[in-house]
Amino acid sequence: IAGITQAPTSQILAAGRRMTLRCTQDMRHNAMYWYRQDLGLGLRLIHYSNTAGTTGKGEVPDGYSVSRANTDDFPLTLASAVPSQTSVYFCASSDGENEQFFGPGTRLTVL
Amino acid sequence: LAKTTQPISMDSYEGQEVNITCSHNNIATNDYITWYQQFPSQGPRFIIQGYKTKVTNEVASLFIPADRKSSTLSLPRVSLSDTAVYYCLVGDRYSSASKIIFGSGTRLSIRP
Numbered sequence: 001i002a003g004i005t006q007a008p009t010s011q012i013l014a015a016g017r018r019m020t021l022r023c024t025q026d027m028r029h030n031a032m033y034w035y036r037q038d039l040g041l042g043l044r045l046i047h048y049s050n051t052a053g054t055t056g057k058g059e060v061p062d063g064y065s066v067s068r069a070n071t072d073d074f075p076l077t078l079a080s081a082v083p084s085q086t087s088v089y090f091c092a093s094s095d096g097e098n099e100q101f102f103g104p105g106t107r108l109t110v111l
Numbered sequence: 112l113a114k115t116t117q118p119i120s121m122d123s124y125e126g127q128e129v130n131i132t133c134s135h136n137n138i139a140t141n142d143y144i145t146w147y148q149q150f151p152s153q154g155p156r157f158i159i160q161g162y163k164t165k166v167t168n169e170v171a172s173l174f175i176p177a178d179r180k181s182s183t184l185s186l187p188r189v190s191l192s193d194t195a196v197y198y199c200l201v202g203d204r205y206s207s208a209s210k211i212i213f214g215s216g217t218r219l220s221i222r223p
């Protein structure tokens with residue numbers, strides 16, 4: 001059982017480029033989340049989805065978009081990357097009862 | 112949203128019991144208290160969750176006083192591998208994810 005997978009593991013991206021971070025879970029969880037974690041800080045929620053077909057904004061949604069076409073996948077897109085989006089991005093899922101399962105993270109550097 | 116306050120960092124030694132306290136003065140009636148552990152370069156991992164009194168699992172214990180304005184995560188006989196950041200979260204167990212906030216956590220360092 002894989003749990004949650006994220007791709008890529010790391011990426012260096014030129015400012016202004018478009019980038020999609022992939023997240024897939026095989027636990028059939030309804031809820032999925034995207035967080036960013038800046039160096040030495042806690043996690044901040046970017047976007048979330050309580051069920052397939054619905055999404056919502058978290059604490060820091062600007063510059064990011066998400067979609068939830070099915071239960072398993074929850075991609076995060078940066079339409080035009082900026083250096084301030086350099087961070088580690090974690091995807092998570094839950095069955096709705098607060099315990100979240102996290103992926104291994106994607107380390108993104110925007111130059 | 113119930114905000115939590117934790118110590119920024121703590122140090123201890125192998126074999127000791129470590130207690131990390133979290134303050135959540137504005138906790139709501141339906142809120143649960145959840146603790147996560149995060150190792151470097153990994154995503155957080157669920158440790159324990161509780162509503163009141165005491166909860167114990169194979170990893171830790173969680174003590175919650177009657178007023179629920181604080182909680183204490185207790186790690187028995189820590190080892191070097193318990194060095195990590197520990198996050199205390201407060202939120203309605205069935206509410207939207209937007210209600211869940213990770214603070215900066217407590218950086219626990221265990222020495223030999």
